[in-house]
Amino acid sequence: MAKGIIRVKAKAVGGMTKVKMMAKHTMETGRRTDNTSGERIPARYLQTLQVMHQGKTVFAANLGTAISKNPFFAFSFAAGEPGDELMITWLENTGDTATESVKIK
Amino acid sequence: MSMNRRAVVKAIASGSALIGISVLMPRIALAAWNSDAFQADNQATAMEALLGGSPQPSADVTLKVPDSADNGAMVPVTVRTSMANVESISLFVEGNPAPLVAEFLIPEGTEADVATRVRMASTSTVTAVVKAEGQLYSAAKEVKVVLGGCDS
Numbered sequence: 017m018a019k020g021i022i023r024v025k026a027k028a029v030g031g032m033t034k035v036k037m038m039a040k041h042t043m044e045t046g047r048r049t050d051n052t053s054g055e056r057i058p059a060r061y062l063q064t065l066q067v068m069h070q071g072k073t074v075f076a077a078n079l080g081t082a083i084s085k086n087p088f089f090a091f092s093f094a095a096g097e098p099g100d101e102l103m104i105t106w107l108e109n110t111g112d113t114a115t116e117s118v119k120i121k
Numbered sequence: 122m123s124m125n126r127r128a129v130v131k132a133i134a135s136g137s138a139l140i141g142i143s144v145l146m147p148r149i150a151l152a153a154w155n156s157d158a159f160q161a162d163n164q165a166t167a168m169e170a171l172l173g174g175s176p177q178p179s180a181d182v183t184l185k186v187p188d189s190a191d192n193g194a195m196v197p198v199t200v201r202t203s204m205a206n207v208e209s210i211s212l213f214v215e216g217n218p219a220p221l222v223a224e225f226l227i228p229e230g231t232e233a234d235v236a237t238r239v240r241m242a243s244t245s246t247v248t249a250v251v252k253a254e255g256q257l258y259s260a261a262k263e264v265k266v267v268l269g270g271c272d273s
Contacts (some may be wrong), residue, residue, distance in 0.1 A: 022206070031129060032232075045240075049219065063154050064154055069205045071228075071265075072228070073224075073226075073228050074228060074230065074231050075225070075227075075228070075231055076225070076226040076227070076228070077223055077224065077225045078153075078155065078159070078223065078224040078226075079222075079224055080159045080219055080221050081219065081240075082214055082219065082221075082222040082223075082239050082240045082241075083192060083222060083223055083237065083238070083239060083240070084195045084196075084237075084238040084239060084240055085194065085195075087237065087238070088237055088238050089235065089236065089237050090199075090235065090236035090237075091159050091225075091231060091232065091235045091236075092231070092232045092234065093177045093228075093230050093231040093232065094230045094231070094232075095230060106264065
């Protein structure tokens, strides 16, 4: 899967950074069957997500297949200035992985 | 020929998986994915595997879910707590084929307040478990599901 699957809105307000993020991902559970071929669609989902700010982890998640398609997460942490970078690393169950960066507004 | 190709593809896939994992290991060490817990088909087993115990219900854990969901494929869930030193927040849906939905690790400085969207196979109880200072606290609520979301 190509890079750039995660869309992020990160806003710094009064010493806090509020983050909303959505990954563009089908989160295949491995329980669905293809209607035309009748074959089971293999599981393909995000297993871990980690968000770092200035070398420090500010959010991490271990995910199962019951997270909805196009996973959405919201959280906030007590740091961050507009212009700071957030590094977001994701790992798929297939072993695919990437790190994406986004600036705090 | 086709067998050969398959073997090559497999080798590449497993190789890249290994590289991916080894590169990530030091950074993602905080967030080890617990396969026993995620694959458990029973909520109690999953909790035991993930958290090493069962939680005490607590009024300090706030779980926000709708009373009913038309579409089980996307049920919004918010969990927050005012407790100090929260280490993790985990979500379970009892009626799902695999009840453990997600485990959020809350580092110091991050609010114990997370929101996400989950799949629900059928009407069932959603449970949020907060781990704070080694203790487990929970809040649970039933969500009525009109159309199941695990197969869609």
